[in-house]
Amino acid sequence: MPEVEKMQNDAQCKIPVIELLDFPNQSSKLMAASEELGCFRLVNFHDVLPATLMSDMKAVVRYLFDLPAEIKRRNVDVITGSGYVTPSGKNPLSEKNPLYEALGVYDMASCRDVDKFCTQLDASPPQRETIMKYAEAVHELFIRIGKKLAKSLGVKMENTGLENWPCQFRINKYHFTPNSVGSLGVQIHTDSGFLTILQDDDEVGGLEVMDSSGEFIHVDPWPDTLLVNLGDMATIWSNGRLCNVKHRVQCKEAKIRFSIASFLLGPREAVEPQPELVDDDHPQLYVPTTYEDYRKMRMSTKLQAGEALALLHPLKI
Numbered sequence: 001m002p003e004v005e006k007m008q009n010d011a012q013c014k015i016p017v018i019e020l021l022d023f024p025n026q027s028s029k030l031m032a033a034s035e036e037l038g039c040f041r042l043v044n045f046h047d048v049l050p051a052t053l054m055s056d057m058k059a060v061v062r063y064l065f066d067l068p069a070e071i072k073r074r075n076v077d078v079i080t081g082s083g084y085v086t087p088s089g090k091n092p093l094s095e096k097n098p099l100y101e102a103l104g105v106y107d108m109a110s111c112r113d114v115d116k117f118c119t120q121l122d123a124s125p126p127q128r129e130t131i132m133k134y135a136e137a138v139h140e141l142f143i144r145i146g147k148k149l150a151k152s153l154g155v156k157m158e159n160t161g162l163e164n165w166p167c168q169f170r171i172n173k174y175h176f177t178p179n180s181v182g183s184l185g186v187q188i189h190t191d192s193g194f195l196t197i198l199q200d201d202d203e204v205g206g207l208e209v210m211d212s213s214g215e216f217i218h219v220d221p222w223p224d225t226l227l228v229n230l231g232d233m234a235t236i237w238s239n240g241r242l243c244n245v246k247h248r249v250q251c252k253e254a255k256i257r258f259s260i261a262s263f264l265l266g267p268r269e270a271v272e273p274q275p276e277l278v279d280d281d282h283p284q285l286y287v288p289t290t291y292e293d294y295r296k297m298r299m300s301t302k303l304q305a306g307e308a309l310a311l312l313h314p315l316k317i
């Protein structure tokens with residue numbers, strides 16, 4: 001049995017697996033995963049993001065979280081929730097949560113932002129190089145996946161400027177202890193942006209994604225692969241075709257868990273349903289909005305699980 005199928009059978013029965021190097025063969029599988037679940041495992045991408053870079057990055061992440069709190073606090077917000085989140089501190093995703101800690105960069109597609117992050121945290125030259133290379137590789141993956149999604153949907157991508165969309169970067173540490181088993185590390189939410197690339201923990205599970213029947217599916221660790229989620233911006237852009245997957249992180253065992261999340265947020269100008277996906281049978285579901293306005297609306301209404309999309313319905317405006 002081919003390695004990918006074997007791994008899928010062992011660890012990932014319910015999460016679709018997409019092989020990046022096997023397009024256009026994988027187009028219909030990509031569409032099914034993106035429309036039905038809004039989430040898939042990505043494999044065969046190491047030409048862009050080598051396994052060694054993934055493990056080097058994980059080592060850097062562990063190091064950064066071990067820094068003294070006064071250094072981590074230098075990682076201030078650029079937009080709300082983009083910087084350091086102390087355990088129990090302000091938190092863009094959950095109510096205050098002692099289990100959750102995060103550090104981040106507003107725009108990992110900007111060398112200047114990544115450089116500033118490294119300087120704030122006194123990263124050594126090799127650590128800086130790892131972070132820079134990782135940011136570049138993930139950015140390249142966003143572009144490749146974004147183009148494949150557009151092509152599979154029959155949407156012209158030439159003029160979207162996908163290459164210039166901002167990308168938020170967040171590293172997460174979950175302080176799971178025996179007492180926290182069963183508690184949430186991150187409450188149920190959808191990602192507000194277009195696409196998320198997640199390097200989840202190699203050993204410690206806890207992430208769960210909701211399927212179309214409302215059941216949570218466990219996302220078991222699968223080292224050297226990535227998890228891709230679609231967010232609210234993808235749903236708007238596709239006029240409701242792409243599913244913004246609801247997900248949460250639950251403590252399953254008393255082990256520290258790390259994850260590295262990169263978010264392709266959306267166009268700098270307004271995002272709107274693509275004309276190819278709007279017709280008499282598929283009326284426009286959302287009015288145009290900017291990512292920034294949408295994010296503010298999500299935060300002010302505390303509608304973090306995709307419900308804020310309903311406020312963009314043309315009849316509501």
Ligand SMILES: O=C(O)CCC(=O)C(=O)O
Nearest residue numbers: 172191200207249259261
């Ligand atoms: O840590 C994880 O596995 C998921 C984190 C997450 O959902 C997020 O940062 O938006």
Ligand SMILES: [Fe+2]
Nearest residue numbers: 189190191247
């Ligand atoms: Fe998320």
